[in-house]
Amino acid sequence: MKNSENIFRVVVGDAEAETKQSVLSNLDLEKDSKKEYNRLKNAWALLASEKEMPSYQVEKLYLNFRQQLNSRKRSFKLNANSFLKYAAIFILALGLSSLYFYYQNLDQISSNFQLFDTAVVAENGQRSKIILPDSTVVWLNSGTKITYNNNFGYNNREIKLIGQAFFQVTKNKEIPLVVHCNELKVKVLGTRFDVNAYSNNETISVALQSGSVELLHSKNEAFQYKLVPGEMAQYDIHSEKVVVNEVNVGRITAWTDGILYFNDIPMKEVLIQLERKYNIDIEVKNPKIYKSVFTATIKNETLEEIFRSIGYSCSVRCRIVRGEERDVKTKVIIN
Numbered sequence: 001m002k003n004s005e006n007i008f009r010v011v012v013g014d015a016e017a018e019t020k021q022s023v024l025s026n027l028d029l030e031k032d033s034k035k036e037y038n039r040l041k042n043a044w045a046l047l048a049s050e051k052e053m054p055s056y057q058v059e060k061l062y063l064n065f066r067q068q069l070n071s072r073k074r075s076f077k078l079n080a081n082s083f084l085k086y087a088a089i090f091i092l093a094l095g096l097s098s099l100y101f102y103y104q105n106l107d108q109i110s111s112n113f114q115l116f117d118t119a120v121v122a123e124n125g126q127r128s129k130i131i132l133p134d135s136t137v138v139w140l141n142s143g144t145k146i147t148y149n150n151n152f153g154y155n156n157r158e159i160k161l162i163g164q165a166f167f168q169v170t171k172n173k174e175i176p177l178v179v180h181c182n183e184l185k186v187k188v189l190g191t192r193f194d195v196n197a198y199s200n201n202e203t204i205s206v207a208l209q210s211g212s213v214e215l216l217h218s219k220n221e222a223f224q225y226k227l228v229p230g231e232m233a234q235y236d237i238h239s240e241k242v243v244v245n246e247v248n249v250g251r252i253t254a255w256t257d258g259i260l261y262f263n264d265i266p267m268k269e270v271l272i273q274l275e276r277k278y279n280i281d282i283e284v285k286n287p288k289i290y291k292s293v294f295t296a297t298i299k300n301e302t303l304e305e306i307f308r309s310i311g312y313s314c315s316v317r318c319r320i321v322r323g324e325e326r327d328v329k330t331k332v333i334i335n
Contacts, residue, residue, distance in 0.1 A: 007037050011133060027154065038150050119147045122163070125279025127258065136177065137168040139256045142276040143198065164196045166253050169211075184235050185216040193227075194253050200272075207232040207252045215242065260298040267292045267314065278303060278330070285335035289316055307332055 010023045027034040122128040122140035129139050134153035138146065144163025149156055157177040169177050171190025179186040181197035181204050191211020197204040206213060208227040215233055217223035217240070225242050227233055232247040251261040260277065262270055268290045271282050280303070284290070292314040298306060307318035321331045 007033065011037065024154065037154070117147055117149055118152075119145060121145045123279070124276050127256070134172065134175075134177075135170045139166040141165065141255050142279070161195055161197055163198050164194070164255070166192070166194045166256050168192050180218075182237065183218045185218060187214040187216055188212070194249070202237055204235045204237065205232055206235075207247060207249050209249045209253065258299070260296075262294050262296050262298070264293045264295055266290065267294055267310075270294045270310075274306065280330045280332060282332045282334065285333065286316070289314055289334060303330070303332070307334075310334075 006019050006023050010020050023033075023037070027037055120128065120130050120140065122142055122144045124143045126142055127140065128144075129137065131137055132148065132152065134157060136157075140146065141164035144161070144165055146162075146165060147160040149158060152158070153175075155175070157172065157175050158180065159177070160180045162181075165179075167177070167179070167188070169188050169190050169192070173189060177188050179188075179195055181195060184197075184204050186193070186195060186206055188211065191213060192209040193211070193213050194207040194209070195204070196206075206215065206227065208229050208231055210229050212229075213227050215223070215225040215227070215235070220240070223240070225233055225244065227244065230246055230249060231244055232249070232252065233242050233244045235242050251263075254261055255277075260273060271284070274280065275282055294310065294313060296306075296309055296313075301309075303320055307320060310316070311318045316334050319333045319335075321333065323329055323331075
C-alpha cells in the first residue's frame, strides 16, 4: 500500500525528491510497480485533460458517473470509449482527492484499460490544457494533436505534434523534452515556448518566451539552431532553411487566452485560423480576396462583427449561414 501511494504521488507531481528518486529507480527491478506506474500515468494524463463544457453538462455527466459507481462498486467495468467520455469531467468535478479514490478502485474499473501510446486531441472550435506525466503543462490550439509514449517521463520525453501548442516544460537535466514536427525536432530542458506545425503549413514556427530551445533535424546532424527569449524561428519544410526574427511572443501565444492578433496577415491564413477557432466552413467565391491582408485583434467579437470587419477592409460581402441542426457547421460565404 505504501509503495502504491508513493507511485501515485510521483505521477501527479506531489512526491518529495527522495521519494521520487526511490520510486523511479525501483521500476526496472519491480515489474508490478512498473506496470502500476504506467497504468496510473496514462489514467492521470487522460484525467488531467481540460475541455470547456457548459456547467449543466458537467453536472449531468458527473451525476451519471457517480450513479454507475454507486450501483456497481464491485463489478464496475469501463471500456475505453466510456473512460474517455468521463475522464475530463471527473477530474474537473471532483479534483485531486477523488482521483485518489478512483485509483483505489482502479483494478475494478480498468479490466479493459490497456497500456497504449497516449494521444490528446483538441478538435476545431476547442482549446485544451493538459498536464503530462512529468508535470509539463501543454495548451493545445484548435485542430491540434499530440502523441507520447507509455514511458514518457520515465525513460523518455518524446512528443509528436501536429498543430499548435504552447509548452511550459518541467526541467529534467537527465531527460530533455523533445517535440517532433515531421523531421524538425525542438529540444528543451525547462522553458516556455510555442510551436506552430499544422499539417497544411509550409513552415514550422517556434517562438521562445523563456529559457532556451535547440532546433535539430532528424536526418541532418549539421542542422542546429539555438533560440533566446523573444526570438521566433521559421523553418521552411521544402528548402529546410531557417529564418530567425525578434517577435512579440505574447501576441503569438495569446491564442491560449482565446485572443487572435492579425497584423497585415495574408487573408488566406486569416480565414484558415478563423475556421479552426470557430469550427466553421468558409467558402470564397472570388479568389482575389487572397491578395488582401488583414489587421485586427479578435477577443470576444461575434462572427457577425468579425466578418463585417473583413467585409469593410477587403471590400467584399460576407454572408453567414447557420446550420439548423447541431451537427451542421455554420458556413460563411465570401463574394
